[in-house]
Amino acid sequence: MPPNAAGRRHRPHLDRSLRGVLWVCAGAFLIHLIPLFLPRNMPEQELAIARALPTAEQRVQFLMPLREHPKATPAELREAAELLLEGAPGQARELAQEAERRDPNAVETQLLMARICDVERMDRCVNASLERAAQVAPNDARPDLLRAELREKDGDVSGAAESAGRAYGKAPADPLIGLRYVRLLSASRQGGEALKVLGRLEGSMPRSRLLVEQGRVHAQDGRDAEAIRLFRKAVEDDPRLGVGFFELGLAWYRLGNLEAAEEALRESDRLEPSNPKGLAALCAMQLKAGNIDGARLTRMDLERRFSGKQELIRQSCSMP
Missing domain, CATH: 1.25.40 (Serine Threonine Protein Phosphatase 5, Tetratricopeptide repeat)
Structure with missing residues (x-):
């Protein structure tokens, strides 16, 4: 028997098997295409297309x-x-x-x-x-919250606080609504009332976060020494609270302690490596203090880690 006779004898069988596989694949492909040619009569189909x-x-x-x-x-x-x-x-x-x-x-x-x-x-x-x-x-708080949002956007912070107060009156047990009200009260220079609302939120949120919010109210009123005391208590309660170290760094900077401010902001960055705010604030502080070399290094770190945040980098860390 010639040496290639066996191979020639099996090749037609292999070719037929391969053609069969190809026909099966083609049939499956056509089946998946059929829905694309059918009339769409369900709103969900139109929404699915629009979402894409x-x-x-x-x-x-x-x-x-x-x-x-x-x-x-x-x-x-x-x-x-x-x-x-x-x-x-x-x-x-x-x-x-x-x-x-x-x-x-x-x-x-x-x-x-x-x-x-x-x-x-x-x-x-x-x-x-x-x-x-x-x-x-x-009895729904959402209309008042939306009115507060729109008023704040228009620069009417007092009006926004008034609307948020109505929302809080409808949902006093909701800590998120309470915090929204607190921040608007503080922004409208009603720190005393903001602290009262925070007192009523005690128990509905972690103590460390409550301390941070109290510190923010004092910082808004210019009482940074008291704010630092509260921020330090917050990070003692929760050493992994990045926002506590961030606020502590800002307060130290306002009081002129640049070394403590940098230490706190770097700890905030270490705890929240996906958040660029700590490094951005640090770079802005370094520039204002005339530490150009330090700011340049911080900017390099920002650009390496947060290449998609160019506008934030430009605003906070623009080299002279």
């Missing part, structure tokens, strides 16, 4: 038909409006209006409408939406 697109302009063609879609729920219409809020607020408002038509008593729709109107700078619409939200959910 990077801009509102690209999402519009998939989301606006949901306004007429009989199966689109108010929640789906709100999500569609959210996806268009930045870039196409007019279309977002149309979707939110349809969500309101389908469920007039949903406070979430009114809150979304207020945010859309704020983007469009329609103040009367903002106020009307927030008033409607308060009517449909009188």
Whole structure:
């Protein structure tokens, strides 16, 4: 028998096996393609496509038909409006209006409408939406929190504190709302009232975090020595509290102790290596103190570790 006869005898069998495998793969591929050619009749499919697109302009063609879609729920219409809020607020408002038509008593729709109107700078619409939200959910703190956010953004810190106070009155057991109220009170120079609210939050948050918040209130009022005492107690209670060391570093700097400030900020950076704020603050301090060589080294560290934070680096650590 010639030496290659056995190989020639088996090759047709192998070729047939290979063709069979290829046909199976091709069939599986076609099966996966079928859904792409079927008509899309579920709002979730349009939302899924829109989520994958990077801009509102690209999402519009998939989301606006949901306004007429009989199966689109108010929640789906709100999500569609959210996806268009930045870039196409007019279309977002149309979707939110349809969500309101389908469920007039949903406070979430009114809150979304207020945010859309704020983007469009329609103040009367903002106020009307927030008033409607308060009517449909009188015990819900969210309308007051949103009003506080919008007032603070407009520079009305006292008005923001007033709105946050109403939210806190509706949800006094919520520590996040309480802290929001505290910070706005402090920013509006109502430190005494802020400390009273913090006293009522005792037990609802870790003692170390409460001490940091108390220290921030004193620092806002210019009492940095008292703030340092509280920040030091906070990091003694929790030696891994990065924010405590960060605030301690800022307070030491304000009192002129640059060595202690640098030590605290470097400890903050060590505890929170993914947060650039400690090194950014340190670089700004070094520049103000005229320590250009130190600032240059700190900037190199920032650029090496936080290459995606160029604007923060530029603002805090711009070399002369």
